[in-house]
Amino acid sequence: MKLSEFNYDYSDDLLAQHLSVARDDCKLMVLHKSTGDLEHRQFRDILDYFKADDLFVMNDTKVFPARLYGRKEKTNALIEVLLLRELKPELHLWDVIVDPARKIRIGNKLYFGEDNSIVAEVIDNTTSRGRTLRFLYDGDHDEFIKQLYALGEAPIPNFLGRPSEPEDLETFQCVYAKNEGAVTAPCTGLHFSKVLMKRMELEDIKSAFLTLHCGIGNFRNTDVEDLTKHKMESEQLIVGKECCELVNRAKDEERRILAVGASTMRGLEVCVGPSGRIKEYEGWINKFIFPPYEFGVATDFVVNFQRPYSIMLMAATAFGGYDQVMHAYDVAVQEGYKVGPFGDALLITD
Numbered sequence: 001m002k003l004s005e006f007n008y009d010y011s012d013d014l015l016a017q018h019l020s021v022a023r024d025d026c027k028l029m030v031l032h033k034s035t036g037d038l039e040h041r042q043f044r045d046i047l048d049y050f051k052a053d054d055l056f057v058m059n060d061t062k063v064f065p066a067r068l069y070g071r072k073e074k075t076n077a078l079i080e081v082l083l084l085r086e087l088k089p090e091l092h093l094w095d096v097i098v099d100p101a102r103k104i105r106i107g108n109k110l111y112f113g114e115d116n117s118i119v120a121e122v123i124d125n126t127t128s129r130g131r132t133l134r135f136l137y138d139g140d141h142d143e144f145i146k147q148l149y150a151l152g153e154a155p156i157p158n159f160l161g162r163p164s165e166p167e168d169l170e171t172f173q174c175v176y177a178k179n180e181g182a183v184t185a186p187c188t189g190l191h192f193s194k195v196l197m198k199r200m201e202l203e204d205i206k207s208a209f210l211t212l213h214c215g216i217g218n219f220r221n222t223d224v225e226d227l228t229k230h231k232m233e234s235e236q237l238i239v240g241k242e243c244c245e246l247v248n249r250a251k252d253e254e255r256r257i258l259a260v261g262a263s264t265m266r267g268l269e270v271c272v273g274p275s276g277r278i279k280e281y282e283g284w285i286n287k288f289i290f291p292p293y294e295f296g297v298a299t300d301f302v303v304n305f306q307r308p309y310s311i312m313l314m315a316a317t318a319f320g321g322y323d324q325v326m327h328a329y330d331v332a333v334q335e336g337y338k339v340g341p342f343g344d345a346l347l348i349t350d
Contacts, residue, residue, distance in 0.1 A: 055255055
């Protein structure tokens with residue numbers, strides 16, 4: 001399929017700026033694949049579509065305060081730095097994105113903090129906006145990370161058009177987040193509240209967790225019309241023994257398996273075999289799901305409504321059928337559903 005097929009009528013007022021006060025209070029549209037019927041519910045109603053021993057698979061990655069602002073030496077120009085991943089802890093080397101990139105060259109130094117307490121030197125260019133920074137810090141690594149993160153803010157997507165706020169450090173994070181390493185949240189999981197998780201437990205709906213450290217590719221524009229030529233940025237995936245056991249038992253018992261969010265769906269599809277069973281996995285992936293695609297694990301899928309051309313929209317159409325999902329999006333616009341990382345959600349079920 002072509003990129004242009006994933007456009008729809010959209011206005012900026014539909015872009016959610018903040019998470020619902022109660023996480024599970026957002027809208028939930030339910031698409032029944034077999035009939036094309038739509039229902040309008042609230043996210044907390046999602047449990048109505050599942051029963052005891054069904055399985056929710058979630059991504060427990062944890063977002064770190066990855067966006068920093070530094071000053072360039074001599075010119076004092078303000079530079080935005082997005083930390084992507086630490087390359088060598090013992091050398092304080094980081095892979096980053098800088099903006100504006102044209103001002104940052106190898107050998108430049110950047111100063112962070114009101115007192116310039118942390119200094120970094122640019123030692124390599126990786127992409128047009130990518131750089132490798134070496135932080136010039138003498139001392140304990142854990143103390144360095146503590147000081148670095150204290151200068152950072154929640155890396156909410158720039159397309160929201162607003163500055164990061166202190167409360168974003170909490171709201172741009174799933175309540176079950178555990179393993180640090182993401183530069184953007186697995187946004188569908190943001191709607192799960194502690195109360196909803198407790199209700200799952202009381203109703204004996206099982207949960208399994210994998211870790212996929214979501215990268216900037218989730219909200220980066222797809223710029224090729226031929227989707228087979230789109231390349232996802234690599235993301236680190238860890239699928240452990242316990243997750244495999246829970247998923248494979250649910251498959252064997254023909255229980256429903258809900259993939260919570262597109263990142264979870266990508267992770268499951270990387271480690272599934274021909275039998276529909278999954279295997280332990282640890283490594284870097286660049287899985288990109290768009291129609292047509294044959295899924296091997298999940299029976300159900302819940303994912304946020306997203307802006308036109310989004311890779312999450314593409315994954316939803318691959319799972320729920322292109323025509324049905326695009327119709328659901330048209331209805332969502334008419335009904336005022338919010339889109340984006342803080343937006344409302346679409347459950348695709350039978």
